[in-house]
Amino acid sequence: MNIEIIPVTAFQQNCSIIWNDEKKAAIIDPGGDAPKLIKRIDALGLDLQGILLTHGHLDHVGAATKLKQYFNVEMMGSNSLDKILFAALPQQSRQFGVFEIDAFEPDHWLDKEGEILNIAGFEFEILHLPGHAPGHIGFIEHNEGIAFTGDVLFKQGIGRTDLLGGNHTDLINSIKQKMYQLPDDMVVLPGHGPHTTIGQEKLNNPFVK
Numbered sequence: 001m002n003i004e005i006i007p008v009t010a011f012q013q014n015c016s017i018i019w020n021d022e023k024k025a026a027i028i029d030p031g032g033d034a035p036k037l038i039k040r041i042d043a044l045g046l047d048l049q050g051i052l053l054t055h056g057h058l059d060h061v062g063a064a065t066k067l068k069q070y071f072n073v074e075m076m077g078s079n080s081l082d083k084i085l086f087a088a089l090p091q092q093s094r095q096f097g098v099f100e101i102d103a104f105e106p107d108h109w110l111d112k113e114g115e116i117l118n119i120a121g122f123e124f125e126i127l128h129l130p131g132h133a134p135g136h137i138g139f140i141e142h143n144e145g146i147a148f149t150g151d152v153l154f155k156q157g158i159g160r161t162d163l164l165g166g167n168h169t170d171l172i173n174s175i176k177q178k179m180y181q182l183p184d185d186m187v188v189l190p191g192h193g194p195h196t197t198i199g200q201e202k203l204n205n206p207f208v209k
């Protein structure tokens, strides 16, 4: 898997562009800065197959509609429990004082725990990881040993739970019962900040005991 991480928006959200050796590609959490992302995907000569969304927060989905229109691809995820967040995107924009975007819904909700999403030559297992957002999901690529899990688990940190639909107990359960069951050498690419591994977080994360 080829990966390029492009931090987007004032929140420095880690948007990931991934592609295989045939240049089939997907983009995960395009939170904003659509022109920059489009330019980069075109410059790399990639054949974009779809847009994957971990959860319905503005800084993760803000450029999704523009990318969908430009590349004529579909959006997949998050879990439909995030409907309230997608509906509240205009309020989210005002709350954070950033660019205003219209409400939308993804083309496909990913509601089935453990279902496999095949895209761009990769196989992602879908895990429901509520707590930071009610419909938050993770995209786990077991063959590549890499997990795209948004704002659930950070390097020595965890996602905030004070936003709409957030729940601290759910978040800790998502980490302990699902993420910490993944192999220790699984690389975690979070929505913000540096990457880590499951093993490192089990040892060092001060918020999950």
Ligand SMILES: [Zn+2]
Pocket: 055, 057, 060, 132, 133, 151
């Ligand atoms: Zn978030």
